[in-house]
Amino acid sequence: MAEQHAHATEHADHDHKPHGWRRWVYATNHKDIGTMYLVFACLMFFIGGAMAMVIRLELFKPGMQIVDPQLFNSMTTMHALMMIFGAVMPAWTGLANWMVPLQVGAPDMALPRLNNFSFWILPFAFFLLLSSLFVPGGAPAGGWTMYPPLVLQNGASFPMLIFSIHMMGVSSILGAINVVVTIMNLRAPGMSLLRMPLFVWTWLITAYLLIAVMPVLAGAVTMLLTDHFFGTTFFTAAGGGDPVMFQHIFWFFGHPEVYILILPAFGVVSEIIPTFSRKPLFGYEAMVYATASIAFLSFIVWAHHMFTVGMPLAAELFFMLSTMLIAIPTGVKVFNWTTTMYKGSLTFEPPMLFALAFLFLFTIGGFSGLMLAIVPADYQYQDTYFVVAHFHYVLVPGAIFGIMAGVYYWLPKWVGNMYDMTLAKWHFWLSTIFVNVLFFPQHFLGLAGMPRRIPDYAVQFTDWNMVSSIGGFGFGLSQLLFPYLIWKCVKSGQRVTSNKVWEGAHGLEWELPSPAPYHSWQEPPSDAVIARGAFH
Amino acid sequence: MMIRAKNAQLSNKLAAIVSSLGLSLACALPAHAESESGWSLLNMTQGVTDISREIYSLHMEIFWICVIIGVIVFGAMIYSIVTFRKSKGAVADVTLVHNTTVELIWTAVPVAILVFMAVPAAKTLIKIEDVTKTDLSIKVTGFQWGWQYDYLDSGVSFFSHLDRKSNTARELASGIDPNTVDHYLLNVDKPLVVPVGSKVRLLLTGADVIHSWWVPAFGVKKDAIPGFINEAWFKVDTDKPGLYRGQCAELCGRDHGFMPIVVDVRSREDFDAWVKAQAAEQKQAATPGAAPAQVAATASTTG
Numbered sequence: 001m002a003e004q005h006a007h008a009t010e011h012a013d014h015d016h017k018p019h020g021w022r023r024w025v026y027a028t029n030h031k032d033i034g035t036m037y038l039v040f041a042c043l044m045f046f047i048g049g050a051m052a053m054v055i056r057l058e059l060f061k062p063g064m065q066i067v068d069p070q071l072f073n074s075m076t077t078m079h080a081l082m083m084i085f086g087a088v089m090p091a092w093t094g095l096a097n098w099m100v101p102l103q104v105g106a107p108d109m110a111l112p113r114l115n116n117f118s119f120w121i122l123p124f125a126f127f128l129l130l131s132s133l134f135v136p137g138g139a140p141a142g143g144w145t146m147y148p149p150l151v152l153q154n155g156a157s158f159p160m161l162i163f164s165i166h167m168m169g170v171s172s173i174l175g176a177i178n179v180v181v182t183i184m185n186l187r188a189p190g191m192s193l194l195r196m197p198l199f200v201w202t203w204l205i206t207a208y209l210l211i212a213v214m215p216v217l218a219g220a221v222t223m224l225l226t227d228h229f230f231g232t233t234f235f236t237a238a239g240g241g242d243p244v245m246f247q248h249i250f251w252f253f254g255h256p257e258v259y260i261l262i263l264p265a266f267g268v269v270s271e272i273i274p275t276f277s278r279k280p281l282f283g284y285e286a287m288v289y290a291t292a293s294i295a296f297l298s299f300i301v302w303a304h305h306m307f308t309v310g311m312p313l314a315a316e317l318f319f320m321l322s323t324m325l326i327a328i329p330t331g332v333k334v335f336n337w338t339t340t341m342y343k344g345s346l347t348f349e350p351p352m353l354f355a356l357a358f359l360f361l362f363t364i365g366g367f368s369g370l371m372l373a374i375v376p377a378d379y380q381y382q383d384t385y386f387v388v389a390h391f392h393y394v395l396v397p398g399a400i401f402g403i404m405a406g407v408y409y410w411l412p413k414w415v416g417n418m419y420d421m422t423l424a425k426w427h428f429w430l431s432t433i434f435v436n437v438l439f440f441p442q443h444f445l446g447l448a449g450m451p452r453r454i455p456d457y458a459v460q461f462t463d464w465n466m467v468s469s470i471g472g473f474g475f476g477l478s479q480l481l482f483p484y485l486i487w488k489c490v491k492s493g494q495r496v497t498s499n500k501v502w503e504g505a506h507g508l509e510w511e512l513p514s515p516a517p518y519h520s521w522q523e524p525p526s527d528a529v530i531a532r533g534a535f536h
Numbered sequence: 537m538m539i540r541a542k543n544a545q546l547s548n549k550l551a552a553i554v555s556s557l558g559l560s561l562a563c564a565l566p567a568h569a570e571s572e573s574g575w576s577l578l579n580m581t582q583g584v585t586d587i588s589r590e591i592y593s594l595h596m597e598i599f600w601i602c603v604i605i606g607v608i609v610f611g612a613m614i615y616s617i618v619t620f621r622k623s624k625g626a627v628a629d630v631t632l633v634h635n636t637t638v639e640l641i642w643t644a645v646p647v648a649i650l651v652f653m654a655v656p657a658a659k660t661l662i663k664i665e666d667v668t669k670t671d672l673s674i675k676v677t678g679f680q681w682g683w684q685y686d687y688l689d690s691g692v693s694f695f696s697h698l699d700r701k702s703n704t705a706r707e708l709a710s711g712i713d714p715n716t717v718d719h720y721l722l723n724v725d726k727p728l729v730v731p732v733g734s735k736v737r738l739l740l741t742g743a744d745v746i747h748s749w750w751v752p753a754f755g756v757k758k759d760a761i762p763g764f765i766n767e768a769w770f771k772v773d774t775d776k777p778g779l780y781r782g783q784c785a786e787l788c789g790r791d792h793g794f795m796p797i798v799v800d801v802r803s804r805e806d807f808d809a810w811v812k813a814q815a816a817e818q819k820q821a822a823t824p825g826a827a828p829a830q831v832a833a834t835a836s837t838t839g
Contacts, residue, residue, distance in 0.1 A: 062714040062715075062720060062721075063705065063706065063710065063712070063713070063714045064706055064707065064708045064709065064710070065708075065709065067708075068708055069790045069791060069792075069793065069794075070790045073787070073789075073790065073792070141789075141790075142787065142789075143787045147745075147746060147787075149744065149745045149746070149762060150745040150746065150787065150788060150789055153745070153789060236763075237761075237762055237763015237764060238763065242763075242764075243746060243761055243762065243763070243764075244761060244764070277620070277628065278622070278628040278630075279628040279629065279630055279632065279633075280630060280633045281633070282632065282633055282634070283633070283634055283635075283639055284633070284634075285634075286639055308748060308757050308758055308759050308785075308786075309759045309761065309766075310758060310759060310761070310764070310766035310767070313661065313662065313665045316661060316665075317658055317661065320654065320657065320658075320661075321654060324650045324653070324654060325650070327646060327650060328643060328646050328647060328650070331642065331643075331646050332639070332642065332643060334609060335609075335642045338609065338612050338613050338616060339632070339638075341613070341616035341617065341620060342612070342616045342620065342632070343620060343626075343628065343629040343632050344616070344620045344626070344628045344629075345620060345621075345622040345626045345627055345628040346616070346617060346620050346621050346622060346626065347621070347622045347623070356613075356617070359613060360610065360613065363606070363609060363610070364606075367602040367605070367606060370598065370602060370653075371595065371598050371599065371602065374594055374595075374598055374653065374657045375657060375661050376587075376590065376591045376594055376657060376660040376661050376664060376755075377591055377594050377595045377598065377657075379591065379664070379755060379756070379757045380580055380591055380595070380752060380755060380757065382748075382757055382785065383748060383750075383757075383785040383786060383787075384785070444577060444578045444579075445577075447578065447579050447580045448577035448578065448579070448580075448581075449581070449752045449782075449783075451750070451783050451784070451785045451793075453787045453792060453793075454783075454792060454793030455793050456706055456714075456721060456793050456794075457721065457793070458719070458720055458721045458722045459574075459714050459715050459720050460573075460574050460577055461574060461577070462574050463573070463574035463575050463577075464574060464575075464577070504628075
């Protein structure tokens with residue numbers, strides 16, 4: 001171990017990284033690329049968040065006050081695209097870039113130049129998408145789900161939407177291939193599959209999901225493109241096509257996609273809860289198998305997004321039952337996390353606080369998900385604010401809190417400085433309170449009959465919309481603390497002296513010095529070091 | 537005066553925000569009536585059909601199951617968080633990493649609960665999908681942005697749009713307070729009229745993009761898809777004639793938020809009289825010399 005340190009320190013002195021802009025444009029180092037992904041995701045998070053603020057401002061009270069209905073529809077559409085493809089997915093890829101090599105004992109990602117390429121596609125994809133706000137007819141306004149025939153009514157923004165989706169898809173696929181190859185080929189000797197940290201496991205499964213479904217999305221949007229420009233009629237009934245077929249293809253991508261957004265969060269939480277419970281993860285193998293089961297089930301539940309399109313009874317029953325099955329592996333995960341805390345020795349640093357908020361609030365999203373699986377009840381929930389509340393509960397205190405928990409957990413390892421704990425706790429409490437003020441009332445609005453994606457509403461929905469908007473502004477403002485806190489940590493945080501950072505931390509990343517050297521694990525860790533970090 | 541009212545409203549709101557924080561149980565409050573204030577709008581309507589009541593009870597049954605599971609799971613989490621704190625001197629039991637019995641139980645019990653939930657849901661679904669033995673068929677065509685209703689048995693046909701008052705008030709910065717508009721955004725120029733106690737079949741389609749016809753009180757939401765015909769039905773309780781309101785539930789473009797649905801449920805006699813009057817009116821309109829009412833109606837939809 002001492003050898004490793006000495007080696008790493010020595011290496012840090014002459015790691016030959018290019019300086020200035022070349023370091024980033026020509027980047028092949030997994031840490032630099034990881035950082036770029038994370039900074040990019042943060043930027044997109046705030047742009048997408050600003051769009052959400054426009055939405056909540058317009059919905060603060062009934063009547064149209066600030067935006068035209070068309071622009072409102074553009075805001076909901078773009079908010080979703082920015083958050084899903086611009087914020088959450090790149091943030092996870094950034095965390096994978098940083099952590100997978102450190103956690104499996106690899107010197108870098110397996111395909112460094114591909115890594116550079118997959119990142120640098122993204123700024124162009126989002127420049128194209130965002131510039132559609134300024135073309136005649138405005139930004140895409142047909143919903144992020146791009147259902148035809150409506151999406152075909154978009155003006156000049158339509159091909160921009162399609163090509164930006166293509167670019168994001170290419171980027172995701174390349175990133176996923178890199179993760180799979182790294183995990184499969186660059187694990188240190190002795191790091192068997194069932195010794196891998198849960199974050200690596202969940203990302204491996206996520207990467208397979210990405211490789212499986214991003215081409216499906218690419219195919220679907222390409223068919224839209226040819227329908228629009230080249231006279232095909234895949235989705236036009238007048239030419240023998242079927243608009244509902246698009247929905248089937250889209251959700252065949254779309255349901256695995258939602259697990260792409262959440263599975264790495266399961267991984268992060270499975271790292272954090274044991275650390276701050278000072279106890280190994282309960283049921284490690286069950287966690288791996290549960291994740292794999294969820295991934296498998298994600299391929300056979302897609303039509304629960306479209307129960308009202310008029311499917312045969314047998315299909316509705318099938319998709320209801322398959323969807324309900326997801327509750328079983330998800331339940332196993334929640335029970336395992338809870339049991340990990342049972343008879344532990346708990347402390348509540350910011351990563352643990354975010355992981356706990358994840359645990360509670362993701363479970364609430366799980367409950368509403370179960371309710372949505374019940375087809376007859378779904379006829380009342382479908383396309384209402386109940387659905388909006390559901391998926392925001394699993395995506396904001398779910399995926400986003402998972403990302404934040406991960407950043408708070410690993411940031412000291414990345415920069416070698418500790419962040420301001422008090423400020424981070426403020427960030428946590430403000431986020432957790434406001435996220436509930438923001439999204440909980442939306443359950444009521446949906447049940448009381450408010451459809452989603454409407455710019456204005458009947459007056460009886462005023463009260464809860466006001467509450468929701470206040471929560472939205474509070475949540476949005478509190479997020480400004482996050483980049484400030486990271487900036488402050490990098491500039492002037494207190495030095496972290498130990499490798500472990502957190503008392504109960506386990507895993508290879510905690511065997512490296514803090515900050516982790518620019519080139520790490522150039523010599524693989526020994527079997528003893530690996531065994532020390534593994535859960536068993 | 538408006539400002540004063542606003543202030544009072546705001547303080548009410550703040551009080552309610554505070555009380556709303558622990559509020560997941562409040563979902564269980566009884567379903568609302570239309571006249572109640574916004575704060576009490578917390579739950580799904582029970583509606584006025586057998587199906588809508590069955591849906592409501594399914595919804596409540598699953599809600600309560602979730603509450604019970606939630607109490608147990610959140611209880612275990614809170615217990616662990618409170619009891620096993622390092623600051624209280626808790627020492628971790630690092631041997632507690634696996635227990636096959638417990639893991640089998642918490643896999644099997646949810647399976648049983650799911651079966652318990654799925655059976656009544658499947659029964660209700662089978663009822664909903666039974667579109668036989670209907671008394672009356674109406675073709676519903678969603679278009680950007682309104683609804684067209686064709687009574688297939690009598691030939692009566694008309695368009696239904698957002699009423700003029702709402703339509704003016706909803707313009708950007710119109711200066712009209714929506715609270716002063718009767719049923720703001722939920723009123724139409726001409727409602728769908730149906731007889732009470734009859735099984736009404738809807739044949740839904742779309743003229744341009746996909747729309748979705750939703751009236752919560754009937755428990756009916758079905759997409760109206762161009763080129764395809766969907767079926768749905770409802771049968772309003774004989775003692776519940778009246779006006780029932782809904783909205784388009786599938787994003788359909790710029791004015792998606794402005795295509796409400798109003799169904800006027802009347803007694804059989806009133807309905808028959810209405811059909812007769814409509815048919816006569818339509819016949820008169822169709823005779824040469826009289827302006828083609830339908831064309832005028834179509835033209836006004838582009839607004």
